[in-house]
Amino acid sequence: MGVEERRQQLIGVALELFSARSPDEVSIDEIAAAAGISRPLVYHYFPGKQSLYEAALRRAAEELATRFVEPREGPLGARLLRVMKRFFDFVDEHGPGFSALMRGGPAVGSTTTNAMIDDVRQAAYxxxxxxxxxxxxxxxxxxxxxSWVSLAEATALLWLDGREIPRAELELQLVHDFAALCAVSAAYDDGMAAVVVRILxxxxxxxxxxxxxxxxxxxAPTVMEQVVADDRTA
Amino acid sequence: MGVEERRQQLIGVALELFSARSPDEVSIDEIAAAAGISRPLVYHYFPGKQSLYEAALRRAAEELATRFVEPREGPLGARLLRVMKRFFDFVDEHGPGFSALMRGGPAVGSTTTNAMIDDVRQAAYxxxxxxxxxxxxxxxxxxxxxSWVSLAEATALLWLDGREIPRAELELQLVHDFAALCAVSAAYDDGMAAVVVRILxxxxxxxxxxxxxxxxxxxAPTVMEQVVADDRTA
Incomplete structure (x- = not known):
């Protein structure tokens, strides 16, 4: 294998291992074994553990960013829902690696990885x-x-921690959350109200x-009746 | 000064400096100068830069957690609004220190500081x-x-970056966002609908x-008319 080919293989092996366990728990020895090469040879391609981890996280971050790309066709809500499905596909596939990346930690909480996360957020925005x-x-x-991008991140991380709520429900909920946060902003601001009408x-x-x-x-009528009834008796 | 008194003074000086500039940009020399002691003496009280920074961030995290405490009296919306005001007071006072803490970085993105942040989130929850x-x-x-706690964090960080929107507006908006996220969840789940009615x-x-x-x-009627009209012409 050529140098670049071998590097790409090691990155792929690392990401595969990070999909089952956190990068902090995966050793270079395991990556070497899974790739069928010796530990010193891994260091020949990556000067240290951190550089291999960063390369793996960079590829994952780039892949995540590509999943945000959606043709500009059809209603916005349906487009956003398709993106949410691809986002949760990614989260599902990369579980522990995604958690570690977003939560930081010894192997990932560096300036370089923080900048990668910011790049992914910027791509989503x-x-x-x-x-x-x-x-x-x-x-x-x-x-x-x-702030909705942060909400989507947080929701995905919470989902990974136990997977108690079906992901399809959360994908739809995040699309709705987007509409709801726009509506809240529109309730007090004419510029945002115009944006919401334009979307709808x-x-x-x-x-x-x-x-x-x-x-x-x-x-809403039930809720309003409740509020009004309570206000009268207060 | 006694050892503990001096330590507390240095923590106070550090936090004061972090309110104007990021911890990454503040040197031990500056902290020593602001405290009126020599650099070696700072190292007598804190073995390294990281330990002083962590102690400062711990005090800030503890202080932030105390601001979430609100008497259980009166309507929930008003309580949450008071907490939001105290939260933004904190963010306002600690600007760059708060940003650095939440965004991570060389001086802060350690396992210890990440655990502190998780503790603050847990306290809010x-x-x-x-x-x-x-x-x-x-x-x-x-x-x-x-996920709303994450939204509040993200909103505060975005506000710090330019302070373009009046903070009072964001404090109210976050209270509304909480209601809106509950409502979205309630639209599809009976358990959440019961919670929302109970709150209201x-x-x-x-x-x-x-x-x-x-x-x-x-x-809503204007928006609905728009949606229905558009649906008819589609």
């Missing part, structure tokens, strides 16, 4: 903004999109956004 | 759960509360939760 296609995005939209204009009633609005409108 | 006072919280509620039972119409529901109900 830019993809969403390109789909929203708003010439001069209000600062509140930037905040909603970026393209949404069919049976899409994820339309469905959420329908469901909330269906339970 | 436990406070909220104690206020919600639900005997057997559904797993979806745990997810909503924990205690809310006055003029409180932050009641106000949000009112505002959203006010804009």
């Amino acid at each position: 830019e993809q969403i903004m390109s789909h929203l296609d708003i010439a001069e995005p209000p600062v509140r939209l930037t905040l909603v999109v970026r 204009e393209q949404e069919p009633l049976e899409g994820p956004f339309g469905e959420l609005v329908g469901r909330l409108m269906a339970i | 436990e406070q909220i759960m104690s206020h919600l006072d639900i005997a057997e919280p559904p797993v979806r509620l745990t997810l909503v509360v924990r 039972e205690q809310e006055p119409l003029e409180g932050p939760f009641g106000e949000l529901v009112g505002r959203l109900m006010a804009i």
